[in-house]
Amino acid sequence: AQSVTQLGSHVSVSEGALVLLRCNYSSSVPPYLFWYVQYPNQGLQLLLKYTSAATLVKGINGFEAEFKKSETSFHLTKPSAHMSDAAEYFCAVSLGDDMRFGAGTRLTVKP
Amino acid sequence: SQTIHQWPATLVQPVGSPLSLECTVEGTSNPNLYWYRQAAGRGLQLLFYSVGIGQISSEVPQNLSASRPQDRQFILSSKKLLLSDSGFYLCAWSEINRGITSGANVLTFGAGSRLTVL
Numbered sequence: 001a002q003s004v005t006q007l008g009s010h011v012s013v014s015e016g017a018l019v020l021l022r023c024n025y026s027s028s029v030p031p032y033l034f035w036y037v038q039y040p041n042q043g044l045q046l047l048l049k050y051t052s053a054a055t056l057v058k059g060i061n062g063f064e065a066e067f068k069k070s071e072t073s074f075h076l077t078k079p080s081a082h083m084s085d086a087a088e089y090f091c092a093v094s095l096g097d098d099m100r101f102g103a104g105t106r107l108t109v110k111p
Numbered sequence: 112s113q114t115i116h117q118w119p120a121t122l123v124q125p126v127g128s129p130l131s132l133e134c135t136v137e138g139t140s141n142p143n144l145y146w147y148r149q150a151a152g153r154g155l156q157l158l159f160y161s162v163g164i165g166q167i168s169s170e171v172p173q174n175l176s177a178s179r180p181q182d183r184q185f186i187l188s189s190k191k192l193l194l195s196d197s198g199f200y201l202c203a204w205s206e207i208n209r210g211i212t213s214g215a216n217v218l219t220f221g222a223g224s225r226l227t228v229l
Contacts, residue, residue, distance in 0.1 A: 006154075043201055043220030044155075051215045090155060092218075096141055097162050098170070099205075099218055103154030106156045 002027040002093045004074075006102035014110050019063075019078040021105045023091030026072065033074040033091040034099070035065055044090060050074060061085070081109045113138035117202045117221030118129075124228055130189040132224050136200030137183065142204040144185040145218065146177055150198040161185060162207060192228045200224045 007022040025031055032051050036044040037047075048059025055067045065076045074091060086109045091102040117134045124130060136142050146158040157170045159177035167177050174193060178186045185202060201223050205216040 013115070030229060034217070038217075040224070041223070043203075043222050044218070045220070046217050049217060094215070098157055098160050098168070099145070101147070101155035 001100075002031050002095050003100055004033075004091045004093045004102040006091050006105050008105055009103065010106045010108065012108040012110060013081045015083055016080050019021075019076070019081045019085065019107065021076040021089050021091075021107065023065075023074045023076065023102060024072050025074060025091075025093050027093060027095065029095065030069070030094055031093045033065075033067060034094070035063070035074075035076050036057065036090045036092060036101075038090065038104075040087075040090045047076070047089075081107075083109050083111065085109055113219065115202065115204055115219055115221045117200075117224055119224060120222065122224060122226045123185075124192050124226065126193050126194055126228055130187070130192050130196070130226070132187040132200055132202075132226075134185045134187075134221055135183055136150045136204045139183070139204070139206070141182060141207050143207050143216070144179060145203040145205075146185065146187050147199060147201045147203065148198045149223075155201070157167075158187070192226075194228050197226055200226060 003026045005024045013021050034049045035047040038044045048057045050057050050067045061097045063078045088104045088106045114137045144159045147155045161179045202221040205217040205218050
C-alpha cells in the first residue's frame with residue numbers, strides 16, 4: 001500500500017527565509033502526490049498536486065514542490081517565508097479512490 | 112459551485128454515549144466521500160471512504176461506522192464513544208474517477224467537527 005513520511009513534525013523559520021518541508025513516499029507504482037495546508041480549526045486546502053505531467057509543480061501562495069523518483073521525495077519549498085504561511089502542512093499520496101496523509105509538519109514563522 | 116457542509120462543528124459527549132456526525136455535498140453528483148480523523152500529533156487517519164450509495168470501505172475501526180444513505184450524504188456514527196475517539200473529524204469529497212488517472216483527484220474538505228469525549 002502507498003504511504004508518505006514527513007520528516008520533522010515542527011519546522012521554524014524566520015520571515016523571509018527559505019521554507020523546506022520534507023516528504024518521502026512509498027509506492028509500488030508511480031503515485032499521485034499532493035500537499036495540503038491546514039490553518040487552525042479549519043479543514044485542509046490544496047496547495048499543489050503532482051500527476052506526472054511535470055516534475056516541478058507550482059502551487060498557490062508561492063509554494064512549489066519537486067518530484068524526484070530516484071529519491072522517492074516530494075519536498076515542498078517556498079523561497080521567502082511570510083508570517084501568513086504559519087500553518088500545518090500535509091503531504092499525501094493516492095493511487096486510487098483513497099488518499100493517505102503524512103503526520104503533518106507544523107510551520108512556525110518568526111518575525 | 113460545489114460546497115461541503117459538516118456538522119456539528121463542536122461536540123462534547125460523555126463516554127458510552129452515541130455519536131452521529133453528518134456531511135453533505137452540494138453541486139455535484141456521485142462523489143467519492145471520505146471521513147478522516149485528526150488526533151493531536153497524529154496527522155490524518157483515513158477512517159472510511161465511499162464510492163457510491165451503500166458502498167463503504169473501512170480502514171480502521173472498531174467502534175465507529177459510516178453510512179451513505181443518499182448520494183451526497185455521509186454519516187459517521189458510534190453506538191458507544193470511547194475516550195480515544197476524541198479528535199477533529201474531517202469529511203471530504205472528490206470527483207469519482209476511473210481509468211488511468213484514478214487517484215489524481217483532489218480532495219475538498221469540510222470545516223471539521225471537533226469531538227471531545229469526557
